[in-house]
Amino acid sequence: MSAAPTPPHRPVNRGVAASGGTAGISAMVAGLPPSCFAFVMATGIVSAALLKSGRPQLAEILFWVALCSLVLLLAATVWRAATASRRFMADAVSPARTFGFFSFVAGLNVVGLHFDMTGRPTAGLALAVVAAVFWVVLNYLIPCVLLLRPHDRPVLADANGSWFLWVVATQSMAAAAASAAAVHHSAGFAVMAAALWSIGVVLYLLVGTLVTLRLITHTIKPEDLSPTYWIFMGATAISVLACSGLLELPDGFPAIAGMRGLLTGAGFILWSIGLWWVPLLVIFGIWRHGVHHHHFRYETALWSIVFPLGMLATSSMAFGTLQGLPVVEAIGQGVVWVAVPAWAIAVVLMLAAGLRWLRGRQGDPGAAAA
Numbered sequence: 001m002s003a004a005p006t007p008p009h010r011p012v013n014r015g016v017a018a019s020g021g022t023a024g025i026s027a028m029v030a031g032l033p034p035s036c037f038a039f040v041m042a043t044g045i046v047s048a049a050l051l052k053s054g055r056p057q058l059a060e061i062l063f064w065v066a067l068c069s070l071v072l073l074l075a076a077t078v079w080r081a082a083t084a085s086r087r088f089m090a091d092a093v094s095p096a097r098t099f100g101f102f103s104f105v106a107g108l109n110v111v112g113l114h115f116d117m118t119g120r121p122t123a124g125l126a127l128a129v130v131a132a133v134f135w136v137v138l139n140y141l142i143p144c145v146l147l148l149r150p151h152d153r154p155v156l157a158d159a160n161g162s163w164f165l166w167v168v169a170t171q172s173m174a175a176a177a178a179s180a181a182a183v184h185h186s187a188g189f190a191v192m193a194a195a196l197w198s199i200g201v202v203l204y205l206l207v208g209t210l211v212t213l214r215l216i217t218h219t220i221k222p223e224d225l226s227p228t229y230w231i232f233m234g235a236t237a238i239s240v241l242a243c244s245g246l247l248e249l250p251d252g253f254p255a256i257a258g259m260r261g262l263l264t265g266a267g268f269i270l271w272s273i274g275l276w277w278v279p280l281l282v283i284f285g286i287w288r289h290g291v292h293h294h295h296f297r298y299e300t301a302l303w304s305i306v307f308p309l310g311m312l313a314t315s316s317m318a319f320g321t322l323q324g325l326p327v328v329e330a331i332g333q334g335v336v337w338v339a340v341p342a343w344a345i346a347v348v349l350m351l352a353a354g355l356r357w358l359r360g361r362q363g364d365p366g367a368a369a370a
Contacts, residue, residue, distance in 0.1 A: 028357070029076050030084035034091045035100030035162060035228075036077070038303035039350075040070045040107035045310035046343045048113050049336045052317045062343075063114045070111055077104075093149060095158035098142050102169035105131045105138065106238075109172035113179075121183040128176035135173050142166075159214035161228030161304065163207045167235040170200040171242045178245030181253065190246075190253035197242050201266065204235050222294040225284045227301040233281060234308030236274035241315035243267035244322050267319055271328065274312060298353035302346045309339035 047062035081088045091097045108131040115124035146155050174196035181189035211232070218224075243263050251257040288294045316332025319325070 026083060029080050030087055032073075032076055032080050033100055033300050034097055035103045035165065035300055035304075036073050037070070037103035037107035038100075038300055038307060040066050040073065041103060041110050041168075042303040042306035042310060042343060042346070043069065044107065044110035044114060045307055045314055046339050048110070048117060049310045049313040049317070049332075049339055051114070051117055052314055053333055053336045059114075063111075066107075066111055066114075070107055073107075074104075093145055095146055095151075095155045096160060097162070098145070099162045099165045101138055101142070102135075102165035105135045105169035106165065106172045108134075109169075109176045112176055116176075116179045116183075121179065124176065125180050125183075128173070128180065131169075131176065132173060135169055138169070139166075156210060156214055157218065159211050160224075161211065161226065161231045163211055164204070164228075164231035164235040167200055167204045167207055168231060168238050170196055170203055171235070171238040174200055174242035175238070175245050178242060178249060181249055182245070187253050187255070190249055191255045193242070193246055193249075194255040194259055197239070197246060197263075200239055200242065201270075204239065207235075208232070222288045222292040225288045226304075227285075227299070228304045229284060230281050230305045230308045233274045233277040234304070234311050236270045236277070237308060237311035237315045240267050240271045240274065240319050241311065243270070244315065244318040247322055264323065268323070271316065271319060274308075275331070278312075298346075298349035302349065306339060306342045306346055309335060309342055313339050 043062050043066040047059045047066060050056075050062065051059035092101070108127045112124035112127035112131070115121065115127070174193050177189050177193035177196055180186065181193055211229075243266065246256060247260065247263050247267070249256045251260065256263075289296050313332045313335035316328050316335065318332075320327070320329030320332060
């Protein structure tokens, strides 16, 4: 009996496979959300919380993760703007997504915060200067586009928790300016920090009113209550952190001397409001996933839970220590050990989603030939 003929060897077209891999990465980059830097924000502030709670080794590891991610995501965003300009511009004019671009400003300043805390203020100031340029551009460009551009539906209909990134970015600039004022003994930086903090507080009131109106005037579906609503709390927490930075400045700066009483009272009010938000946000999550069984999966918005938790921990420790409030400081110490597991869970879900994506690419016969 003769052996069955051996089928001819079909050489692997490595050029096609490589092309398919590049196409897959390009598709992933094209779908990158404007708020992708939320991962940098979350990782950086959890690092700061660990550093403030006396765990520098673990804090340093997370800091380098945040810094490397900042560089990679910046490169990916530039690539996206160059190769998927239509989708990029669609996000830029979308009321539901455009405020996500403020995550870049906040991400820069959160990484800069670690530099400031570890005695490297020059690097922190350099990042703050870059962040300031983007803050000025976004601060005026986004409202003008939303208000002056014709829309098929009211802008308010797309209001969501990501709008609070405007507040977060502004208060991150206030914190960076306060740190620069302390290091360089600059009255100009102190004035800038006080002004930015004041703007941030008013923006919180404005955005909070608009987002709350959206919630109470529209029918809410489970998919509407995304984790971005945790920034309701995160915006107050970073306001408290910026407030603490201002309170650490001496009364020799006139802007600080005139505002010290306001800063002390407003800082405690904002901290209280932020803590009040936590149970309500948890209830929102239970309603979304427990009552309505909305599919729980990885999404960029998950970092919008981690960042507020890390910021609540960091700001509570800073404000509690500064004002001699042991209860506030103890709450901050405790929240650290909620933020760290939350970060770890989000990382596991992110990696699992990435593996599923890779398997899907490998299992799709058309992917390699795309």
